[in-house]
Amino acid sequence: MSSFLRSLWTAARRDKAAMLGGVIITMFIMLAVFGPLIAHLNPTPSGANAYRGPSIRDPLGTDALGQNVLAEIVLGTRPVMEIGLLAALLTVSVGVVIGLVTGYVGGVLDSVVMRITDVFLTIPGLPLIIVIASLVQSSNPLVLALILSVTAWAGLARAVRSQALSLRSSDFLEAARLQGLPLHDVVIRQLLPNVGPYVAIHFLLDVTGAIYAEVGLFLLGIAPVSGTNWGEMINVAMSQGALFTTRSMYSLLAPMAAIVILQVAFVFFARALDVVFNPRLQSQ
């Protein structure tokens, strides 16, 4: 683990963008954890304070309802990160387990499960997510995460399976088989470490995918919201007519900027991991 961190550090030092990405992700995680302790919404926002420009009291101004935009951004971090990370975790777990088991076991199980996987790979994810979310109408983070990962696991399952297939005939697995290790032992201790790097990068990109879809759901007002989050902030801004006045600039652009910064940070950080796990890229 420490050698992994060391090579990650080396890669990040060589790639400034990746370093910045890592710093930004850490910052947002801190905000998600400690945000509710430092930021507080104005309990009685009034329209008289609407669309104030930036000031010391409201560094990012106020929105159409007179609410402090910066406080909303800080408080909105937790739900966005929570659901995004949870959905990516679900996606990766399902994808890896299905991919490793089908690839390693093979046979009928493999062909049946892969047929199902192919169906999920073809169904366009976002429309399905929208339809399910509109029918389920839940604001429970776990339920939302489940909905968001409904089709995303399929691509990973296929990629992991093809790796498990190629590992199947390797000597170390032959040795494990001859020792009579049980299936879960082979999968967890022999196969998993070999696909780990690929899965780690996939996880980061899955987080961006989940945040994209999640914010989109709140943006269109399809999923019911409890509390503040970035998508809902834009939704409120748009429904208050923010698009028709320049005074709404801060309340509209601030949540958008937050989303973009977080997404870009994840993508750039994934690049550093790519370099660490794939030494061939370093020489380029």
Place this chain on the structure above:
Amino acid sequence: MTRYIIRRLASALAVVYVVISISFFMIRLMPGNPMVALEEQLQLEGGLTMQEIQAKVSAIYALQPHAPLWQQYFTYVAHAFQGNLGQSVSDPGTSVVHIIAGALPWTIFAVSLSLLLSFALGVGIGSFMAAFQEHRSAKIVTLIVSFLGAVPNYLVAILLLYFLADLHHVFPLGGAYSASTTPGLNLPFLSSACVHAALPVAAYVITSFGGWALTMKGSATSVLGAEYVRAAQAWGLGRRRVTQSYVGRNAMLPMVTSLALSLGFMFGGSVFIETYFTYPGIGYYLIQSVTNRDYSLMMGCFLLITVAVVVSNMLVDLLYPLIDPRIQGPGKVQRVKVQSAAKDSGTLPQSGGLS
């Protein structure tokens, strides 16, 4: 080849069948059965006999609400395959298929135009990045392109709408064409359609060409290192010949496979882009039906988006052997696809000493 085509068709039909089934069970098994709710609502409104109400509900949902579950299911599936998806709940009497048939051309127009533009732009920029990897400008372009690729398309849509349509009226606010023109093959209509499509297309292109450029760069870089390219150079073939016939053609292969995958993503993205630009395509109607709780239209739109993606996937798979002569036999496409997809992601641990 015939066997391959038949197998490909069968698997496409299977996906469509699964999606129809999902549609049925989602409507039927959701909390607060919408068909019973509609019946009760029609009873409250009064003026209709029980039989008329039942006929109406069964026309809207394309099944018999009080038949046993399995019978409802078979009626629904049979109707769906015959192209009967019921009627719109919020617009009674209009068939879902009629609404979709009006919307689909606009989505196909905008999505295919965007795909064409971002593909061409991506191939061009990607080749540039691969050819001048060490150059400073290529590094800056790479940074910009990966930044744009990470920006959600709905945010770009909102920005374009805000700055170019609402604040400064450079482009129209929404719709597919100006009301003063008559649809048909005439210049005012066509130019109006293009002006109205400009912002939606721009939103797609800005957020998707980066992905194409990065894929092209990765693919071209790996081809540049291949033995056959060095061999071609050693023979003394001209630079142009090597780049076009050896590097270009081979680098394009993984790009064509990702075409199919990205189509699904673009049809999905149409949900946001069409909603914000009130562009009357299939994604716009999907969101409209979701907000109006118009379940039959919602499922119709979802089904049709899936069919569009399935058909385009199938087309790419069937065309693939034409551009890559190495693939001829049945079943080989899948395998090569997985391998090339794994290869161009560039994140696979090396397998054995084969490379």
